[in-house]
Amino acid sequence: MSGDEGSMIIDDEDDIDDKHKIAKDTKKDVSIALPTTSAKAATAAPSHDKDDSNVPWIEKYRPHTFDEIVGNDETIARLAIFSQNGNMPNLILCGPPGVGKTTTILCLARILLGDAFRDAVLELNASSDRGIDVVRNKIKLFAQQKTSLPPGRHKIIILDEADSMTDGAQQALRRTMELYSQTTRFALACNTSEKIIPPIQSRCAVIRFGKLSEAQILAKINSVCVAENINYSDEGLAAIVFTSQGDMRQALNNLQATYHGFGTITPDNVFKVCDEPSPLAVQQMLENCRDGLIEDAYKTLSDLWKMGYSPEDIISNIFRVCKNLELREHAKLYFLKEIGITHMRIVEGSGTFLQMTGLIARLCAIGDKFKKP
Ligand SMILES: Nc1ncnc2c1ncn2[C@@H]1O[C@H](COP(=O)(O)OP(=O)(O)OP(=O)(O)O)[C@@H](O)[C@H]1O
Ligand SMILES: [Mg+2]
Numbered sequence: 001m002s003g004d005e006g007s008m009i010i011d012d013e014d015d016i017d018d019k020h021k022i023a024k025d026t027k028k029d030v031s032i033a034l035p036t037t038s039a040k041a042a043t044a045a046p047s048h049d050k051d052d053s054n055v056p057w058i059e060k061y062r063p064h065t066f067d068e069i070v071g072n073d074e075t076i077a078r079l080a081i082f083s084q085n086g087n088m089p090n091l092i093l094c095g096p097p098g099v100g101k102t103t104t105i106l107c108l109a110r111i112l113l114g115d116a117f118r119d120a121v122l123e124l125n126a127s128s129d130r131g132i133d134v135v136r137n138k139i140k141l142f143a144q145q146k147t148s149l150p151p152g153r154h155k156i157i158i159l160d161e162a163d164s165m166t167d168g169a170q171q172a173l174r175r176t177m178e179l180y181s182q183t184t185r186f187a188l189a190c191n192t193s194e195k196i197i198p199p200i201q202s203r204c205a206v207i208r209f210g211k212l213s214e215a216q217i218l219a220k221i222n223s224v225c226v227a228e229n230i231n232y233s234d235e236g237l238a239a240i241v242f243t244s245q246g247d248m249r250q251a252l253n254n255l256q257a258t259y260h261g262f263g264t265i266t267p268d269n270v271f272k273v274c275d276e277p278s279p280l281a282v283q284q285m286l287e288n289c290r291d292g293l294i295e296d297a298y299k300t301l302s303d304l305w306k307m308g309y310s311p312e313d314i315i316s317n318i319f320r321v322c323k324n325l326e327l328r329e330h331a332k333l334y335f336l337k338e339i340g341i342t343h344m345r346i347v348e349g350s351g352t353f354l355q356m357t358g359l360i361a362r363l364c365a366i367g368d369k370f371k372k373p
Helices: 013-024 073-085 101-120 132-144 167-179 198-202 214-228 234-244 248-262 267-274 279-290 294-306 311-323 329-348 353-369
Strands: 091-094 121-124 155-159 184-190 205-208
Touching: 073 101, 073 205, 091 101, 101 121, 101 155, 101 184, 121 132, 132 155, 132 167, 167 198, 214 234, 214 248, 234 248, 234 267, 248 267, 279 294, 279 311, 279 329, 279 353, 294 311, 294 353, 311 329, 311 353, 329 353
Parallel strands: 091 184, 091 205, 121 155, 155 184
Antiparallel strands: none
16 A cells, blocks of 8 residues: 555544445435425434535544434444443454444444544545455554553454455454554454454454344434434334344435435335335235235236346345245245245245246245135
8 A cells, every 4th residue: 555645544534434325325325416406404403414415424423422323222232331441352244234333333333442543543445445465564564653541451453344344454464453452452343244354353352233122223214314304204214124124234325315315205206215115015016915815915926027127126025025924824824935935046046936836836825725704
């Protein structure tokens, strides 16, 4: 990495946020259309930022303290203990996207280091070059550097999205972690801990994050709607929760995209923005299967197919809708079994219309078998 790319020492807290905006979230963010004239102006006071009109809500509402982080209560409580006694071990935080791993590390570092946060934190994420040279030069240099810290505290090196680090770089990290253990702690965030080599795992406390529950996401987006003074319907918020699948980043992005695109949050608007098969259509299709009406079910399926949705999109939607479908328990078990088998076939590569048609045929047969007399 060339030296003139700038020191990786964070000069300003906002710098961190900027990095996240540019580097990290581009892949997952839904692009946001210009506001329509019908869109209400956001009037509520922002929670953290000063000039916030163009700030993505994921950044505007990024928690700055542990109290603001939603869900994973036990995990956060464990970390809160480290923040109290000050001696944090090396950490690996792993879990699905958008559940607050990066946010949590930043909160922890802020609490531990206070004003020293600027000078005593080195943050490297997937946007930075993190090959073996960076470990040899930048990380070592930072670890050797002298900084004044609150008593009993350590410098913190945050390796975000650590699963994208090369094996070589991870190997080079092994000794570095031990050599500078007197002065420096490492915090690695990743989606799957298997991609972190075992010797690094054994040097760290592994902290796991789970997906957020529907209620947790609903509560958060509800509070954002109130803060932003948005027009919404309860069904609209339920649609956001449905599309987010336990990912808070996705939920906030979808909310903002729907708001900027349409002004109000209704299920129709949400599904237009998120470009997912409409769960209402899928629900209708499954109800037809339950009632043994293969013609009607087939028509919905072929409509969805013609709209260009991928088999993965359709089957994952079918699964999510089926979980809440009104169906006799036995029939639901068989439904889920068939959906699982079809999903497996799609993942293995045979995501054809024929497979999907076969699925609804089997579901109709099950529906017929369990029909109430
Ligand atoms: N538990 C949470 N409570 C409140 N907001 C959250 C939570 N998790 C995520 N968010 C929101 O989503 C945004 C992204 O979260 P964060 O960057 O911490 O995700 P992550 O777990 O690091 O995801 P990735 O694995 O993709 O890096 C945050 O800025 C915040 O607005
Ligand atoms: Mg992250």
